[in-house]
Amino acid sequence: MTARGDLSAHTTTFTGRRTELAAAAAHLGRARLVTLTGVAGVGKTRVAGELGRLAVRAGSFQHGVQEVRLSDLGDPALLARTVAAELGIVDNARDNGFGRLVESLYDKHLLLVLDHCDHLLEAVRHFVHHLSRECKGITVLVTSREPLGIYGEHVVPVPPLGDEAVELFLRKADVAPDEERLPEVKALCEAVGGLPLAVELVAARIGEAAPGAVLDELGTASLDQVLDWVARHCTDEERRVWAALSVFPADFDLAAAEAVAGVAALETVSALALKAIVSISGDDRFRLPGAVSEFGVRMLPDVDEPLRRHVLHYSAFVDEATRSWFSPDEARWMGRLREEWPNVRAAIGYALKTPDLAEVGTLMAMNMQRTRFTASAGRLGQARDLLATARQVITEAPLRTSLLAHCAYMAQASGDMATAIPLMNEARALPRTSTPDVNLLIVEATHLFFVEGSPDCVPLYAQVVELCRQFASPGDTYFTELMHAMASCFLLDAEAADKATTGLRRTAEDNGVEWSRAWGLWHRGLYELLHGDPAQVHPLAVEALRTQLAIGDAWGPAYSLWLLACTCAELGAFDRAARLQGALRAQERVSRISFGAMSPFHGLLERADRIVRRALADDYPVITTLGLDLRPEQAMQLALEPVPESERVRLGRGRRAG
Secondary structure: OOOOOOOOOOOOOOOOOOOHHHHHHHHOOOOOOOEOOOOOOHHHHHHHHHHHHHHHHHHHOOEEEEEEEEEOOHHHHHHHHHHHHOOOOOOOOHHHOOHHHHHHOOOOOOEEEEEHHHHHHHHHHHHHHHHHHHHHEEEEEEEOOOOOOOOOEEEEEEOOOOOOOHHHHHHHHOHHHHHHHHHHHHHHHOOOOOHHHHHHHOOOOOOOOHHHHHOOOOOHOOHHHHHHHHHHHHOOOHHHHHHHOOOOOOOOOHHHHHHOOOOOOOHHHHHHHHOOOEEEOOOOOOOOOOOHHHHHHHHOOHHHHHHHHHHHHHHHHHHHHHHHHOOOOOOHHHEEEEEEEEHEEEEEEEHOOOOOHHHHHHHHHHHHHHHHHHHOOOOHHHHHHHEEEEEHHHHOOOHHHHHHHHHHHHHHHHHHHHHHHHHHHHHHHHOOOOOOOOOHHHHHHHHHHHHHHOHHHHHHHHHHHHHHHOOOOOOHHHHHHHHHHHHHHOOOOOOHHHHHHHHHHHHHHHHHOOOHHHHHHHHHHHHHHHOHHHHHHHHHHHHHHHHHHOOOOOOHHHHHHHHHHHHHHHHOOOHHHHHHEEEEEEEHHOOOOOHHOOOOHHHHHHHEEEEEEHHHHHHHHHHHHHHOOOHHHHHHHHHHOOOHHHHOOOOOOEEEEE
């Protein structure tokens, strides 16, 4: 959340709309729901963006303004998850994510802008109604071609531009006002109904024809007629590329454009940008305005062909990310995955609905987990939805075996054994091939580790590590090395644990990956807590947590809080330990991780809890509640603070302490 606001950048200056801005701003000052309505191309998005900027400048909302563009969203079931993702809210929930959203927003004073709701009206109606009921400080600004029609809605119509259309035309055409031609320009703007998108489209032609000539050719025209006229003035290649690019649900880069269009598209995309058909959306990224995209889809002789190319392009992208993210380019890959997630999600969804692409879509969904993106970005809820769909369509081994095991491991990693065990058992029952299934092996090992607490998991993890070194990516290998080292620390003697942790630390120090460096520090801390000197743990855990927060990891901090809570109990910093235990419970709820269901973690946390309860007596519930009530950012700040020597009372050494 940001008090500054999070609003899409626009590449042109805002024009006119004083009346609409004043009316909408007045409603926003006293209403919970304001809807900007108007026909396609009238500029509702620009008006909403300007209202948001005015609200930010005025400081009208304590927690700022957040814009969520819904034109990218095809599945109404993903509405709550999409809003959560755009607001930076961790959504690892197993339900539709609405509850998680309410948890984060119930006490916020925020303007939420939901843009392009036309194709999701019923879902948006339901969402806004329930969000407004649960979150009293939230004001919602909606853009839609028609009102939502729910109680408390204030509708502000956005009409076409009047005289301001001439100003927009001249700026878009990049020409100086010419007194002789101004009447022609005004007549042309009136002929296209003053719709900003139509004005921009005809203005883009002025380099090739005078306004009077365009007016004579076009006459009075609706937006659809303007688009048809623009299409007639495109080359065959431009029309073909325009139509192909219309399948993108979100913005895209040139490589994606060329893959989906099937040609080297730089020159054509540049020509389409000059014609205002393609707009520039950030650094080297492009987008088609909604109405332009809708028209382009209608020009496609077969929408399946470019959608297939879209799937195959993003399948290759995810494959590359899976192989390459575990490198010094980690931050760049996480940024690219975040940027491309709407396209990747849409590609997986289409593939899973298309029988001969279902395996491709399933592998994409599984590979996204291998990049660690969905866990680190707090989007496991979306990942689970896609994988649940994959389980419905993939019915045969060996892919179903891998898929079930993959889903089981995801559940194990969050302590959800009620989900993991049935999935694991179903995977076990399927026919086996002569080649070991790495996904199933790691699930078997993790069951032995987390549920049974058996040291038999260690050689099984070692087997998986060797298989990954031979056949998998460096990231996959490190994941399994993590589990091997963790199990060794918890379940083996100090010498074996030291060997496993040292190897992991060496890998983390050599590869330039901040994520793995954080886990290397965490494991060194775990080793010291269990087998060495607890006094050494705190700086290691703090540094691990600081690194996790710096790289935007939404998953790892829960593990670092767990380590710090246990460590402070061992150091005798009882007040700090109790507050961290409370903060950990809150973090478990946010991240949907249950350490209580992971036997080794639970055992150590129980020991810490007993120590702190004995020391604090009746003060224990009060102090843990103070930690439980901390906001996530406050909890992290507390966790990063050093523990003064005056607060420490050494009780013993790791597990050997009584």
